[in-house]
Amino acid sequence: MAKKPLSLVGVYVVMVLLSCVNNSLCKEDKKIQTYKLSRGSFSVTFTNYGAVMTSLLLPDRHGKQDDVVLGFDSVDGYKNDTTYFGALVGRVANRIGGAQFKLNGQLYKTDPNDGHNTLHGGSKGFGDVIWSIHNYVPTSHVTFKYNSFDGEEGFPGNVTVKVTYMLIGENKLGVKMEAKPLNKPTPINLALHTYWNLHSHNSGDILSHKIQLLAGKITPVDDKLIPTGEITSVTGTPYDFLEPREIGSRIHELPGGYDINYVIDGTVGKHLRKTAVVSEAVTGRKMELWTNQPGVQFYTSNLLTRVVGKGGAVYKKYAGLCLETQGFPDSVNHKNFPSQIVNPGETYLHVMLFRFTAY
Ligand SMILES: *[C@@H]1O[C@H](CO)[C@@H](O)[C@H](O)[C@H]1NC(C)=O
Numbered sequence: 001m002a003k004k005p006l007s008l009v010g011v012y013v014v015m016v017l018l019s020c021v022n023n024s025l026c027k028e029d030k031k032i033q034t035y036k037l038s039r040g041s042f043s044v045t046f047t048n049y050g051a052v053m054t055s056l057l058l059p060d061r062h063g064k065q066d067d068v069v070l071g072f073d074s075v076d077g078y079k080n081d082t083t084y085f086g087a088l089v090g091r092v093a094n095r096i097g098g099a100q101f102k103l104n105g106q107l108y109k110t111d112p113n114d115g116h117n118t119l120h121g122g123s124k125g126f127g128d129v130i131w132s133i134h135n136y137v138p139t140s141h142v143t144f145k146y147n148s149f150d151g152e153e154g155f156p157g158n159v160t161v162k163v164t165y166m167l168i169g170e171n172k173l174g175v176k177m178e179a180k181p182l183n184k185p186t187p188i189n190l191a192l193h194t195y196w197n198l199h200s201h202n203s204g205d206i207l208s209h210k211i212q213l214l215a216g217k218i219t220p221v222d223d224k225l226i227p228t229g230e231i232t233s234v235t236g237t238p239y240d241f242l243e244p245r246e247i248g249s250r251i252h253e254l255p256g257g258y259d260i261n262y263v264i265d266g267t268v269g270k271h272l273r274k275t276a277v278v279s280e281a282v283t284g285r286k287m288e289l290w291t292n293q294p295g296v297q298f299y300t301s302n303l304l305t306r307v308v309g310k311g312g313a314v315y316k317k318y319a320g321l322c323l324e325t326q327g328f329p330d331s332v333n334h335k336n337f338p339s340q341i342v343n344p345g346e347t348y349l350h351v352m353l354f355r356f357t358a359y
Pocket residue numbers: 076077080
């Protein structure tokens with residue numbers, strides 16, 4: 001007799017677990033929603049459309065909060081968007097020259113969505129798909145998941161992709177991107193395409209922000225932004241940010257602004273390397289970025305032209321800066337660049353750590 005109520009409890013638990021399959025907080029739900037993580041005066045929001053980071057509220061030196069990332073008020077804005085605001089881009093972030101590559105003797109043609117080249121995974125890359133919500137704890141982390149299929153935008157094999165955004169302490173944000181090919185080797189290069197403006201997303205341009213990039217070399221590009229394959233020193237060029245310097249101080253010497261991959265100093269290994277320090281004098285906000293990746297694309301939103309964003313803000317050229325840690329662009333076509341090929345049984349792992357302070 002004593003066992004009966006217990007087994008009923010067991011049935012109930014099983015039912016709850018089963019219903020969980022259809023619950024947005026559990027798995028595979030394709031409903032688009034927003035998810036907020038917060039701790040003290042630090043809060044970040046995301047949507048499972050494109051795994052986009054939609055806002056990040058940070059206190060300034062007096063404790064006043066501002067949203068320091070560019071974006072839109074509604075998910076429709078992101079669906080329509082051609083700027084990749086806050087998106088998690090892939091399967092291969094950045095450009096693939098000629099929209100093709102060879103792997104194990106086979107030629108793969110990817111979607112040419114940027115002239116003759118592929119940009120950020122093609123016209124429906126990971127920044128334009130609905131991710132499922134895998135795990136969500138508002139005080140701690142959110143995990144989005146996506147199953148990429150064989151042939152998607154031309155890439156080989158099925159790949160499961162997971163990104164976890166997590167709060168660490170009172171002022172740090174961790175981003176952990178993982179991907180596993182299931183049946184074929186494939187290139188994988190994910191990147192978080194946030195546009196930062198530490199003054200406030202609607203404060204104008206980022207030219208007076210100071211930046212330090214702990215990277216003594218770049219991978220120069222041709223006029224279509226495809227790497228030439230060279231790796232050159234920044235010494236004596238406007239690309240030299242080894243010491244902190246205003247972004248605008250030499251930008252006029254470049255054709256459009258900064259849009260280049262930096263080779264992060266030091267040896268790629270298990271440890272995170274300090275990559276960039278950005279500071280803004282009016283608000284005192286400062287952001288440090290650490291990563292395990294070999295490169296970081298520094299982009300000063302050169303191509304932004306009057307995009308209407310949050311609260312009607314009009315974002316123009318130089319309104320934000322991107323620091324997209326990743327492998328080198330077009331690695332699939334350059335044997336001297338670190339390989340981005342991941343085999344079944346291996347796991348791609350990309351970690352970013354942001355530390356925010358005010359001085
Ligand atoms: C989408 O883009 C088109 C063309 O750029 C624009 O006219 C329209 O207002 C946009 N819709 C939304 C919801 O932003």
